[in-house]
Amino acid sequence: MTDKDSKLYNIDRTASAGYMTNWAARLFAREMDRRLKPLGLSTGHLPMFFALGNGGALSQKALTEFAAIEQPTMAATLSRMERDGLIHREPDPDDGRSMLISLTPLALEKFPAVREAIDMLNEKALGALGEDERNAFLASLAKIVAALADE
Amino acid sequence: MTDKDSKLYNIDRTASAGYMTNWAARLFAREMDRRLKPLGLSTGHLPMFFALGNGGALSQKALTEFAAIEQPTMAATLSRMERDGLIHREPDPDDGRSMLISLTPLALEKFPAVREAIDMLNEKALGALGEDERNAFLASLAKIVAALADE
DNA sequence: GGAATTAACATAGTGTGCTATATAACGCAT
DNA sequence: ATGCGTTATATAGCACACTATGTTAATTCC
Numbered sequence: 627m628t629d630k631d632s633k634l635y636n637i638d639r640t641a642s643a644g645y646m647t648n649w650a651a652r653l654f655a656r657e658m659d660r661r662l663k664p665l666g667l668s669t670g671h672l673p674m675f676f677a678l679g680n681g682g683a684l685s686q687k688a689l690t691e692f693a694a695i696e697q698p699t700m701a702a703t704l705s706r707m708e709r710d711g712l713i714h715r716e717p718d719p720d721d722g723r724s725m726l727i728s729l730t731p732l733a734l735e736k737f738p739a740v741r742e743a744i745d746m747l748n749e750k751a752l753g754a755l756g757e758d759e760r761n762a763f764l765a766s767l768a769k770i771v772a773a774l775a776d777e
Numbered sequence: 778m779t780d781k782d783s784k785l786y787n788i789d790r791t792a793s794a795g796y797m798t799n800w801a802a803r804l805f806a807r808e809m810d811r812r813l814k815p816l817g818l819s820t821g822h823l824p825m826f827f828a829l830g831n832g833g834a835l836s837q838k839a840l841t842e843f844a845a846i847e848q849p850t851m852a853a854t855l856s857r858m859e860r861d862g863l864i865h866r867e868p869d870p871d872d873g874r875s876m877l878i879s880l881t882p883l884a885l886e887k888f889p890a891v892r893e894a895i896d897m898l899n900e901k902a903l904g905a906l907g908e909d910e911r912n913a914f915l916a917s918l919a920k921i922v923a924a925l926a927d928e
Numbered sequence: 929g930g931a932a933t934t935a936a937c938a939t940a941g942t943g944t945g946c947t948a949t950a951t952a953a954c955g956c957a958t
Numbered sequence: 959a960t961g962c963g964t965t966a967t968a969t970a971g972c973a974c975a976c977t978a979t980g981t982t983a984a985t986t987c988c
Binding site for chain 1: 965966967968969970975976977
């Protein structure tokens with residue numbers, strides 16, 4: 627392989643938004659899982675806390691759209707959460723196909739600790755960013771999500 | 778639950794850098810996997826293309842540090858890549874514990890298509906961001922990675 | 929030089945994501 | 959009212975991330 631070819635087969639990964647976003651997300655998830663583990667929780671549970679933390683109930687379908695994951699992923703996560711006593715599933719009286727999901731008291735009482743873990747980790751991650759930079763970062767993420775979510 | 782409690786148990790996930798980063802990363806990975814699948818590749822292979830695309834060889838240990846994943850994750854990914862004929866493993870003559878890993882010709886010939894997939898997807902994701910905003914986004918990500926990577 | 933520690937890699941088990949496909953209830957249209 | 963397409967959920971199988979632990983080679987320390 628010549629030098630020219632070698633240069634051709636070279637990419638600076640730090641210039642790839644996708645690579646860097648994945649990297650940051652892995653670090654976020656790794657650290658968040660470590661902080662949630664003592665609570666008996668993990669990162670996959672977070673969308674349910676966001677969506678059902680007010681004590682309400684939603685169908686699996688609605689949760690799937692809210693979390694923006696595929697349906698079988700949601701079904702598996704809910705099965706584990708039910709196994710661990712974190713959610714309650716009951717048949718929707720208006721639709722025989724649908725299940726209504728709500729957080730159990732056990733899960734609801736963990737909510738303040740979950741929020742603290744989220745806030746502490748975000749603070750650790752964003753410590754080197756100023757107020758304006760944080761807002762710009764979140765705004766960019768929102769644009770990226772919007773651009774990739776259309777289908 | 779009173780209204781006050783309800784408000785207490787509420788978080789705006791779009792204001793959480795960790796949540797939004799995870800969301801964007803899932804969308805990136807989902808779309809990248811769809812584009813890499815016809816090539817017989819997937820997102821987990823990308824660090825090896827970045828690190829070994831010049832035709833060189835590195836130990837599993839060095840690859841693990843480069844990719845910033847845990848050692849068993851790297852071992853499993855390399856096993857799949859070896860199974861699929863994408864990498865070659867040979868014993869390090871200088872260290873009986875170590876294996877030297879390199880991309881096979883089959884993998885190297887896919888390199889241009891990999892780079893195109895990366896570039897196209899980044900362009901799709903960042904389409905709504907201006908030049909300055911893209912640079913700021915990448916700079917913020919680098920700071921976040923640095924803040925979370927220290928251990 | 930031999931014992932103990934360290935380092936590199938492998939294996940086991942689990943969680944969370946994906947695709948593909950099956951099952952059962954709903955709803956519309958004839 | 960029935961038959962058929964659509965919708966909600968479940969299941970199977972895989973990739974890739976993690977932790978915990980085992981194995982073997984190298985290194986360090988008397």
